[in-house]
Amino acid sequence: MSSTAGQVIKCKAAVAWEAGKPLVIEEVEVAPPQANEVRVKILFTSLCHTDVYFWEAKGQTPLFPRIFGHEAGGIVESVGEGVTDLKLGDHVLPVFTGECKECRHCKSEESNMCDLLRINTDRGVMLNDGKTRFSINGKPIYHFVGTSTFSEYTVIHVGCLAKINPAAPLDKVCVLSCGISTGLGATLNVAKPKKGQSVAVFGLGAVGLAAAEGARIAGASRIIGVDLNPARFEEAKKFGVTEFVNPKDHDKPVQEVLAEMTDGGVDRAVECTGSIQAMISAFECVHDGWGVAVLVGVPSKDDAFKTHPMNLLNERTLKGTFFGNYKPRTDIPGVVEKYMNKELELEKFITHSVPFSEINKAFDLMLHGKSIRCIITMGA
């Protein structure tokens, strides 16, 4: 047992007091884990666009003060009652969506949308008692997606922790706990391009580049990157992207441009922007007879997805995915192994690194579109 087991830990956390305002490094109290919970010492964390989106809290139900962060790597400090799968010292990746292993979704081969622990962006407390484990002078600080990794210590439900190979460098594999796995899995688990096939990836941010990386690993012959920002193409080549299309450069709809480039359409398309228009284009650009389009990006508006049903009748398939269809506890350790055996490359996603005290730089970089992933080193 660690020397702090069962006690409140005082440590640093980056607290968001208000929407859109820089985070403030504060001393917080972190209560010990309750039943089915684990307290984790976070060593490295990174910023994902979903953190930014809820920190901006535009038009949502804002919940502040809050500790954001959900992409991270850490070590188990202590476990609560009933936790048998993890112990002190285990290397873990917290995940914003969990796996209870008992519900119909967890038991289904096809789903990773656990009934108990699937992503909940509204909830700011722990399930066990409806309260938060973070406080400052007795005042509660809310959790975010059950992870809250912008803190030296955090408390997480055991179902939301993936136990990984302790030899894996946490400063690299921390990015697998969200964005990279989301894109990678969208391609490898859902789109499943065959060797030699053509793949279009819409959106060349971290998720799209991870989808492209998946297509590269799968042996796609052509990986066509679609983005409105031409500055992204050069970087994208490192991820296997072979050609670049900017919809702004063409008068005709981008799906027509892609169909012309590929003799009728690509074999697979993966949509990683969240733009409804891009979703429709991604679907309509796949080849009839066998094309599959996979939607990844989360839409910000309430617009409807629309297409002519003939596009379905001529044998196109449309799927959506969540977290790359990976079951967090069951599958993420295997993704870490892909990195360890050099099949998957991660370093190229990490463009910046800052100490915890400078966490707001990570937000600046993302808001200015200047980074793929910025690693935040805790305890520095």
Added chain:
Amino acid sequence: MSSTAGQVIRCKAAVAWEAEKPLVIEEVEVAPPQVDEVRLKILYTALCHTDVFFWEAKGQNPLFPRIFGHEAGGIVESVGEGVKDLKPGDHVLPVFTGECKKCAHCKSEESNLCELLRINTDRGVMLSDGKSRFSINGKPIYHFLGTSSFSEYTVVHIGCVVKINPLAPLDKVCILSCGISTGLGATLNVAKPKKGSTVAIFGLGAVGLAAAEGARISGASRIIGVDLHPNRFELAHKFGVTELVNPKDHKKPIQEVIAEMTDGGVDRSVECTGNVDAMISAFECVHDGWGLAVIVGVPRQDAVFKTNPVNFLNGRTLKGTFFGNYKPRSDLPSVVEQYMNKELEVEKFITHKVPFSDINKAFEYMLRGEGLRCVIRMVDE
């Protein structure tokens, strides 16, 4: 070779001279088959809604006079140059969509949309010379879907002719050359429900009931039939349908009704009406995480499929299918075998039978919504 090989055949055909007017039994001349073509003697044929739709020719490019018909069973009379896979006497089903076996689609495991021979509802002539093989006093009568089975003899491209077990009764298996296979394959090849799963079928006409039959064969535990016409419910039980839902009986959207009945949604749904609202309901009624909806029914030109994209992001899949995803020449013979070994039941789809001279009765039954399939016999019994 038959004694008529190489010669023009004079025979009876049911000719549609004008849109929506009763067909007239005429004597037509049927030219011999050219390169890659086959001349068939049709023994049995059936009416499918697609024949009716193009015979009505509302708002389309009408092409008349025309010989309709595309669900049929027959025997090869003679073959044109280059045809090796068939010979006179072979038992065959003509199919409205073909398989050249050479294009990217035919070579793909997943597609049955042959580039050369996929369904073409506009064309009324043969590919090799752009002309019709049917004429009356030298005046051309147009083909339909490359089959034109409402004729005692017809000429069809080799890629659109399926050679089947000669022991299979053609008066039964003729209906496998369109509607029944379309529905059956939508379930067996595309929706692929697991044993014990739940399936919703939208539209309980022949195609929908064939989809239900596919779910029955797959061992689905619940097959929920959805239709606006309560008179269709009576027959549905024979096809494995376990429960019936009429959207008119409910105020809330049908997808919500189905989700409530099934603890969150069905595992699979198959949409067989062509109505775009039913397509949307069929998609939205499947369970999140693993649900799959398959769209079969052909929509109107101006239809728009619309849904909240979150319905995809939480793990629902949407697929469409054409002709049950069966490659006609490669796959239909095995569907006939499923009937021969009693896995698939076909007789229950055949509710009416008429002689060729009464072919217009088949249209009347269909327009009144009576029955499922009416088999038209070309030969006297």
